Amino acid sequence: MITGTHAVMYSKDAPALREFLRDVLEFDSVDAGGGWLIFQLPPAELGVHPTEAADAGHELYLMCDDIHATVKELEGKGVEFVRPVEDAGWGLLTAIRVPGGGQLGIYEPRHASPN
Template structure:
């Protein structure tokens, strides 16, 4: 679906892939999306995974997980339209 402003979101069962415009050539980020960030963080904490404080980015509620190599993996609950939640938009 076209979420506007050049932001494309693709449905990928059981997830989504989003391709967003950027002026920073060569930059890439990976975020995992969840339905309920508080419940997901609780599940992760129960497994010994620490998350950063949740921040409201406007487009979603965002936290991150530090991977063993030190890189950050984003995890968010979207506030924007999602391809799975859109009816008839593709």
Template structure:
């Protein structure tokens, strides 16, 4: 039986992105060997959206996007898009130290992880 999910983020600077998840976001982790950190994530959910080609995105969720943006900005995190109202939630995008981007949003929809 499937008992979890493992998310992989590909990075041009894996060490910097690992430090970001460890030090800025404060996610607990295990060392799988040689400094290869694997992070415990908050509760998660998955959605399937229609598209012309297959792709994947990772969004972090929060209860108050304005407060979270302020907290992360104070820690030096760069946001590449202003907060926008998408109807289903308030959304922004942050840049990882390795150059990648992650979505961040405050959902207005029911949260599947609360089931």
């Protein structure tokens, strides 16, 4: 039935964001035509959180094994972090600024994972 997940990121500068995902985060990709890159993501999991909002939207986070080592590595590549690492209870959390606007959360989970 379901064979995978396709996540979408919107950007005012999509080519720069594609380069960032390919060159800085080093995600493998295929060209779907005309330079439109589709990226392979690491293994994923899906959490469902309660809300009272009628149209709450969705969020995308990257996960890592060692948040402090990841921050150091990405800072070495010129990545801007929008907030310091914080302990959210369920994990250690921060976020990076991505080309074209917006943020992308990164966290080191402290919860069990199905992967």
